[in-house]
Amino acid sequence: MANVLVFGHQNPDNDAIMSTVVLSQLLNQLEYQGNTYTACCLGPLPAESAKLLEDAGVPAPTLIDAIEPAEEGAEPQLVILTDHNEPGQSVAGLENATIFGVVDHHRFGDFTTAAPLHIVALPWGSSCSIVAKLFEVMGVEPTDTQAKLLLSAMMTDTLMLKSPTATAVDAAIAAKLGEQLGVDPVKFGMEVFLTRPSGSFTAEQMVGNDIKMFEVAGTKLLIGQYETVDKSRALGMIGEIREAMRAYQAEKVADGIVLCITDIMEEGSQVLLEGDTATAQKGLEIEDVAEGVWMPGVLSRKKQVAAPILAAN
Numbered sequence: 144m145a146n147v148l149v150f151g152h153q154n155p156d157n158d159a160i161m162s163t164v165v166l167s168q169l170l171n172q173l174e175y176q177g178n179t180y181t182a183c184c185l186g187p188l189p190a191e192s193a194k195l196l197e198d199a200g201v202p203a204p205t206l207i208d209a210i211e212p213a214e215e216g217a218e219p220q221l222v223i224l225t226d227h228n229e230p231g232q233s234v235a236g237l238e239n240a241t242i243f244g245v246v247d248h249h250r251f252g253d254f255t256t257a258a259p260l261h262i263v264a265l266p267w268g269s270s271c272s273i274v275a276k277l278f279e280v281m282g283v284e285p286t287d288t289q290a291k292l293l294l295s296a297m298m299t300d301t302l303m304l305k306s307p308t309a310t311a312v313d314a315a316i317a318a319k320l321g322e323q324l325g326v327d328p329v330k331f332g333m334e335v336f337l338t339r340p341s342g343s344f345t346a347e348q349m350v351g352n353d354i355k356m357f358e359v360a361g362t363k364l365l366i367g368q369y370e371t372v373d374k375s376r377a378l379g380m381i382g383e384i385r386e387a388m389r390a391y392q393a394e395k396v397a398d399g400i401v402l403c404i405t406d407i408m409e410e411g412s413q414v415l416l417e418g419d420t421a422t423a424q425k426g427l428e429i430e431d432v433a434e435g436v437w438m439p440g441v442l443s444r445k446k447q448v449a450a451p452i453l454a455a456n
């Protein structure tokens with residue numbers, strides 16, 4: 144019997160947190176393979192996650208920052224990655240761990256393991272949709288709390304099912320969870336969304352709140368996304384935001400940085416570029432314009448920003 148650490152990506156979003164929390168609960172409930180499962184996270188909780196967990200009386204995941212090499216003669220730490228699989232987005236020292244499982248809805252980068260492992264990867268709208276399906280597969284009914292935590296992340300990750308990443312499966316699972324809870328999924332999702340204190344976000348928070356590193360054509364490209372219900376405040380801070388982008392890029396030793404200021408109501412993103420973003424300009428077919436470029440309909444970093452950049456280079 145081992146203790147398995149379960150965690151989502153760096154700069155966790157609500158999907159990374161809730162997939163970790165609820166999957167750990169499910170596996171502990173099942174006493175899966177005789178192990179214990181500890182929900183962890185690689186950074187501070189987003190405001191909506193902190194509030195949902197507190198309201199539900201569920202302990203927050205344990206903050207970890209690195210996996211140390213195993214001591215002489217000891218087995219490496221077992222881990223489950225949720226909502227990510229690329230080492231660049233994962234814990235420091237991931238190479239010291241044995242990957243026991245992955246539950247994810249992102250592309251796979253370069254991924255090799257020494258032994259067989261659990262992988263549940265489906266191109267659905269959120270990792271929590273997959274966790275919800277795993278309850279069904281394992282013959283377990285989610286509790287109301289579990290249903291609520293899962294539904295919250297399904298809604299934040301798919302921007303209330305409006306993102307092109309949302310599938311018919313997500314809509315069906317959301318409807319089922321909503322029925323269990325007696326809520327309308329979209330209305331509930333909007334309430335969750337509005338608990339974010341985005342009206343007081345600093346330029347640094349807009350840049351660093353939700354950002355991922357990608358390897359593109361031998362360069363390191365950061366792609367961040369700041370979701371808001373009203374982009375006008377952010378657009379009035381472009382100078383400050385660009386400065387924060389340059390600082391973040393320098394800190395992470397990346398070649399370039401892209402920031403999408405996504406307006407959920409207007410359904411599009413204002414895209415800002417800093418540093419060497421030739422790959423992004425090619426993939427998105429835009430130029431580095433001072434005030435950024437408005438891209439109507441662009442809601443998904445994964446499908447409409449990262450994927451075309453990776454495909455074009």
Ligand SMILES: [Mn+2]
Nearest residue numbers: 158226270300
């Ligand atoms: Mn996700």
